[in-house]
Amino acid sequence: MTSPEPTSGGAAERLAAACFLLATAAAIGLAVVYWRGGQTQLEGIMLAVALGGIGMGIVVVAKAFLPDEEATEAREPLASPEAEVAKLTADLESGEAPVARRRVLVASLGAALTALGASLLFPIRSLGPRPGRGLKTTPYEGGRKRVVRADGTPVRPADLPEDGVITVWPEGHTDAADAPTLLIHVRPNQGFRPRPGREGWTIGNIVAYSKICTHVGCPVGLYQAAEGLLLCPCHQSTFNVLEGARPIFGPAARSLPQLPLALDAAGYIVATGDFSDPVGPGFWDRER
Secondary structure, three states, X not given: OOOOOHHHHHHHHHXXXXXXXXXXXXXXXXXXXXXXXXXXXXHHHHHHHHHHHHHHHHHHHHHHHOOOOOOOOOOOOXXXXXXXXXXXXXXXXXXXXXXXXXXXXXXXXXXXXXHHHHHHHHHHHHHOOOOOOOOOOOOOOXXXXXXXXXXXXXXXXXXXXXXXXXXXXXXXXXXXXXXXXXXXXXXXXXXXOOOXXXXXXXXXXXXXXXXXXXXXXXXXXXEEOOOOXXXXXXXXXXXXXXXXXXXXXXXXXXXXXXXXXXXXXXXXXEEOOOOOOOOOOXXXXXXX
């Protein structure tokens, strides 16, 4: 097979470089369109031109400078003569045809790939801000916040009769979706068993748990006082209040997070810290 003429090789190099530069411009245009608010049809056109330009440039280079036919050689002796080895080495180093503007092709292809890669990073901002610790903490964080009813009034132990249940929030955050809390006054003879390390988290027989189910986040609010059980009305997950609100029935796999309680100088119930665990359903980097 004969090598292409220098003029045809030069034309192929220019065509390939033009394809790569076109792809670069299209990728930059894609990024600009997306950054300015996006337009689906235009973004699709830009992406198609960028990918097509890169593909076309690679095809031009392959057809112009790489061999396109197979050659079969009889293999009588296994060892190759030194002259053939030298010729093969020269062919591999030079390619099927000389590329006079190798730097131009490499640079233009690199620019196209870089611009396309950079443009594809822009949609990441559509995922929104990084959550940080937002899913792991609630407004209770920091400690010693009064718990209040929906109307903002604080709660004393006397406000909660035996078997009583009140939904409360941290003071000043009654609109916080991750902070609704159940204050429950269990019966003294029911055998409440705090978990290790949580012996001081209750006030008498008053205990507090997150109201958000650990299955899919429904509000848990049905209390069976005689058995000391909390039920979620959505999928019937059942939690044992007397044993750290561990799930004993239904799809929920984790206990309801517990809130540590104490009294302030005025005799009102306060939370001394945040919940024992992140509230609600699981998420990607939740440890428990």
